Amino acid sequence: MPPDRQPRVQRIVRVRTGCWSCRRRKKKCDELRPICSGCRRNDLRCEWPSTVPGRRNSGPENDSSSYIPADRRSSFAGSIEDLDAMQLPASPLSRRHSSTSSSPGLSAIIEEHLAQVPAQDETIDRRRSTIVGDENALVASMAVGNVVPRTLSMLPGYDPESYSLLSHYLANTADVMANGTTPINPFLVQIVPLAFTSDLLLQLVIAQSAAHRAFRRRDDSDAVANSHYTKAIQLFRHGVNDFIEGKESNPLMLLVGALLMCFTETAKGDMTGTVFDHLSAAHTLLVKLLEQSDTAVPRELKDFVIEYYVYTATVSMISIDARLSGQLFLNFDLEQRAREVLRTQYVGNLCGCWLELLLLIPCIFDLGRQWMMDDTQPTVPTADDMAMFASIQAQILRWSPYSFVEPEVYLAGLVFQQAMLIYLYTSLGGYTYTPDGMYKGLIQTAVTEALSYLDEISPQARINSGLCWPIAVVGSCLEKPEQQERLRTRLTAMATHFGLGNMQRTLLLLEAMWELPASDAGPWNICRSMQAKQIWISFA
Template sequence: MPSTKRLRTEPIVRVRTGCWACRRRKKKCDEAKPVCGGCVRNRLTCQWPSSVLGVPDSAAVTATTTPYTESHAHGLEHVSRAQHRTSSSPGTPSAASSSTSSDSAVSPEEIPRDMDLPMDERNTPTLATLASRASSADTVPPPIIASTTALTIGNALPRAMSMMPDHGLDAYQLLSHYMATTADCMANGSTPINPFLVQIVPLAFSSDLLLQLVLTQSAAHRAFRRLKDSDEVAQSHYTKALQLFRRGVTEFIEGKESNPLILTVGALVMCFTETAKGDMNGTIFDHLSAAHSLLLRLLAQSDAAVPKDLKDFVIEYYTYTAAVSMISIDARVSQQVLLNFDLEQKARQLLEVGYVGNLCGCWLELLLLIPCIFDLGRHWMVMPSNEDQLPAIVPTADEIAMYGSLQAQIMRWSPYPSVSPEVFLAGRIFQQAMLLYLYTSLGGYARSRTGMHHMLVQTAIAEAMSYLTQLSATARINSGLCWPIAVVGSCLSDVDQQENLRQRLTTMVSTFGLGNMHRTKLLLEHMWQMPLEEAGPWNICRAMEQNQIWISFA
């Protein structure tokens, strides 16, 4: 005889007052606190909601009056639903006035799925995510601050920890601006990986000094883009950065700090901070001098002390900045050496592996010839006893041989076939600028209007202007072209060609917002007013002196 089944006459009542573990397992909870029987039997973490069915208990009341409660010890973080309503339904009275205790209740359906995971495995936004969400108006997602209630970003609950505990809201905005804008403007895009992000940012979060320098660079760049010469935030960060950097250098000299890596990178970041702000007082040369000494100390350490990619980038960083800055030095009177033999050899080791960088592109070999040309021109530029007389150039046999060798190296050079078309064009522009730099060293401060020398100069100008025409003024590679543009521009006498460069630099300034681009344009405007015999790249330093525009072309 079949057994009779007892029909259930009363509805199933699901208990919604148990711990989260029992709810997830769909098991009845005996609600024993602090650990229920089910969690004891199954060795689970027993976690409890802050309130039950909208009725606040003592924990919920505490949560509404203090930012963090004891529930954080069990991995729970409270979400402000009132803020969520305001963001999703702006303008509604209920969203604006929802502040009752029921708003602090969190139902199981509203708990993010990754709440069950450990903190390290949750979907916490990365720095890159924060940067990608930054708008052109320099807005930044709500910061993660330990002293305020945790904020919801997407469906994830951020860590109750500040990335920059000693900085205010403006620091988050500046970091966002750096990652979304400044880092892209500093790199020329020659490689898909931007070292100003993947190398500098992680290093900055290991050092308060370097983090401050990065924020300062971002503030200077943002201020120039906004055309605010008296930006208080930028000035405040700049002052603080100088103080910290000087203190760091002092401690290094006194032996209190033995690792020169942070200071070396910091000095280079300060160089590009001057580039971003468009400083005209030559401050970049002070930072470059400090970077020179620090880099020598850094390279004296074992190869295991610094990751190879980072060390290669630091070598490229300094080599590029030093090489393009030498043109600002008066070869007739200065014995300053920005790139000595040891540093040059380190850079040549990069050439052996076909190095392509976000500063030197594929033309590192050309940049390493600048000190050789500078030294050659220095020998030929003997100051005359009478200013109305031209210096008498009597090159020696060795100097003639050196000139021929340098010309052959430059003309033989070719961009790597694997680089992008924009990088290829930029390499050709650098090549023609290097030829101009070499040709004008032979002619001193005068330039013959006839003969072989004049033809060589005019050919290099025409080639360089042709390559510039093929390259869009808004392409990222332009961020590294101030040096060849200044060299070519200093040789121009044709009004149409001058206007071509003028418009190009204007577009570059509006696109990248880098101060050195504007100063390059300003300097060329002065040079175009000078007599033809005072033109050429070897007169750039003289134009700087006459007009008090001391800049680097980095």
């Protein structure tokens, strides 16, 4: 590098010689053997490598590392050297630390703090020895084989509980959030790398994992989950303020953060409608992101973010009362970007192979809204209403799942297709529910078809994680007790297996709807049941 150019991040100077204790503490070692002055002063075990760079013929009589078997010394020393050579980026959270942290960064913080106090204070020396000794003991206890891990230095400021939650996310939460449509899970390959570059996303991942674990334990008052959720909200607000003040120009992290918060509510089974606040924030941020050059964000990540938002926004619209609100979460520009993704025959872990169907939901919502909000509502739909109705119906009927997808994905696509038909057939209010009318029969046919496809999918199949919306649409039209019991059994099994709160809340909402008269059935009355029972959920 030319002398006039300096690296953006100052290189961390690490101790290359001396005993292992001084290296780990990043302190200069005077190399007195068998016990150096630093270890003697701090009452630490003084351990030496088999060979020290810059010293020749170090005899075994002075080598305290001889207790390590000869065939394992090289790998142990190599691992330590690799750790010393690694350089971590600076993190705003690096100043936040707890007494249980065992990262090398914690040692540096403690040593820097204690160095400001007179060294001859024996009480402080003993305290320093205790803290560093405990840290080394914890690192040693967490070692795998002879490799000392970089455990908490990767996440400065996080305690061991956070590591447990991160492990839970990798092993469980990410798995149930994706529907298994593709062998690559974007909640792992896209979200996790981003999380390790952003304190906000990392906290959100941990908060989502905590919410999922708490629901699995059926513990709504889980203190750990509540604490991490509060931290996530605070970090998100701080990020929004920085974005508004111009301190951060790239909306990607905030956008992904808002979407993660939506799915955190999904895991919690939130009933207060908080998810819609996150969704509104995500809408604004996605518009900002799409204004940037396509080269600013990798194509795979951008496609996933678009899928993530479109899926969450479209299936959440059913929770909005079309009689009172014209709110749409998908504007024309976002819809066009989604259709660009669709032209590549995109198959995703949220929208499966039915992205085309999801893009019709706003069209149906707008059709129903215009009909229901018309104060001078005629007895039959207008010609324009019927033309739009026929166009949407034709698009749904000619749609079919991609032939190359897995059988369960194919069946799930057919379930969505029947649910879309039910949503459309019930969009024209009273006209749909005329006694013994044609559309009444079409609705029951679609319900029967959807239930038969659902029966072919195991309640434990991963594809179920994305089926709450069609299940709610179909379930809202069930009149026969045996059909209701079939769906009740299925949702109970799904909630038990996946541990996602929205599955249990979906059943809770349907139970409320099944108590209503037939005239109040149908997906357009889901929002009214929410209002009556104060259950505000998204079906994402």
